[in-house]
Amino acid sequence: MQSRRSKSITGKRKQVGNSVARVIKPQKTRKIIRRFHHLINKRESICQFLCLTEGLDEANEKKNDTIILASTKGNANLSKYYEDGKSQAFNEVMEAQLLKLHSLVNNETNSKEACDLATMYTLLGYIMNQIDALGGLETYQIASQNGQLKGRGGDTSKLLEKWTRPLLGNRSGAIALEIGSLSSENRISQCGLFREVVRIDLQNHEGVAKQDFMERPLPESENDRFDLISCSLVLNFVKNHKDRGAMCHRMIEFLKPQGYIFIVLPQACVAHSRYCNESLLQKLFASIGLILLNSHQSDKLYYCLYQLQKAPSQLKGFSKRVKINDGPGLNNFGITL
Numbered sequence: 411m412q413s414r415r416s417k418s419i420t421g422k423r424k425q426v427g428n429s430v431a432r433v434i435k436p437q438k439t440r441k442i443i444r445r446f447h448h449l450i451n452k453r454e455s456i457c458q459f460l461c462l463t464e465g466l467d468e469a470n471e472k473k474n475d476t477i478i479l480a481s482t483k484g485n486a487n488l489s490k491y492y493e494d495g496k497s498q499a500f501n502e503v504m505e506a507q508l509l510k511l512h513s514l515v516n517n518e519t520n521s522k523e524a525c526d527l528a529t530m531y532t533l534l535g536y537i538m539n540q541i542d543a544l545g546g547l548e549t550y551q552i553a554s555q556n557g558q559l560k561g562r563g564g565d566t567s568k569l570l571e572k573w574t575r576p577l578l579g580n581r582s583g584a585i586a587l588e589i590g591s592l593s594s595e596n597r598i599s600q601c602g603l604f605r606e607v608v609r610i611d612l613q614n615h616e617g618v619a620k621q622d623f624m625e626r627p628l629p630e631s632e633n634d635r636f637d638l639i640s641c642s643l644v645l646n647f648v649k650n651h652k653d654r655g656a657m658c659h660r661m662i663e664f665l666k667p668q669g670y671i672f673i674v675l676p677q678a679c680v681a682h683s684r685y686c687n688e689s690l691l692q693k694l695f696a697s698i699g700l701i702l703l704n705s706h707q708s709d710k711l712y713y714c715l716y717q718l719q720k721a722p723s724q725l726k727g728f729s730k731r732v733k734i735n736d737g738p739g740l741n742n743f744g745i746t747l
């Protein structure tokens with residue numbers, strides 16, 4: 411029988427599995443999700459600064475720890491700074507440093523000198539410990555799941571049903587793929603529009619297959635393709651702009667001609683990003699053959715429905731992130747193709 415307690419990367423014992431779900435109060439879920447995103451984004455910025463983006467994996471913090479340690483390349487000082495950061499509990503000094511990280515990593519005169527590296531590795535250690543203290547990806551997913559509970563208005567596929575019923579209502583036998591699925595109880599699975607909904611996620615959940623979409627074998631025939639792909643709050647979860655682009659390309663491979671993609675992002679990804687807004691997103695998707703049918707922005711989320719048309723023969727202008735907004739308080743969300 412699997413133990414309900416496991417060791418964290420810092421060696422502390424922590425609870426895993428359903429026991430965590432019991433201790434996350436609904437009013438805390440948003441806070442947890444925001445904190446998780448904050449930490450992951452800051453870690454991404456530091457890793458980019460250190461040219462260390464390769465291989466970090468939100469689903470495996472132990473592996474991340476090993477990768478970061480390996481990047482110190484036996485430099486005892488750097489690994490000491492990293493361990494030093496890990497040993498620090500939540501504190502205002504480190505939080506303030508995280509908040510001004512943007513100016514540190516974007517300072518043109520900042521060469522990767524010893525003092526920068528010391529700060530960065532200490533912050534990395536601190537972030538790792540904070541993610542660990544939060545319970546890592548598992549707690550985040552449980553918080554997201556709680557956020558979806560019926561009656562709390564959290565199931566984004568309610569809008570998917572509303573938008574696609576007029577399009578798919580008469581089509582019998584439609585099949586859907588839900589990437590990042592946390593439950594078989596969501597509207598996408600219950601609305602009756604689909605003969606089958608294939609649900610996948612990086613982690614195990616009841617009624618959901620554990621699979622990394624990026625490793626799902628490519629379709630060999632039309633039967634392996636989908637009428638609709640749902641990608642709700644997943645792209646923002648993917649660690650960098652290139653990998654998000656790769657996921658978008660891959661979704662196209664899995665769509666039937668004229669198939670639909672339903673995408674949900676935190677509203678901040680289109681409203682408060684240096685590298686993304688709704689119009690850029692629309693152009694970027696158009697370059698891979700996706701035409702916008704519907705969109706909606708709530709206080710917290712941005713929803714959109716695209717349909718696959720014929721892709722233009724050449725991909726143009728989306729291989730690099732271009733700054734379209736500037737100012738304090740913006741995030742670095744972006745997608746490149």
Ligand SMILES: C[S@@+](CC[C@H](N)C(=O)[O-])C[C@H]1O[C@@H](n2cnc3c(N)ncnc32)[C@H](O)[C@@H]1O
Pocket residue numbers: 551554558566589590591592610611612613621622623624641642643644647648674
């Ligand atoms: C915030 S949850 C979103 C849950 C749900 N779809 C929703 O709308 O609330 C993001 C989920 O995306 C999943 N995810 C991220 N990358 C993935 C990938 N490559 N393949 C499968 N699932 C992935 C994560 O495991 C995580 O559970």
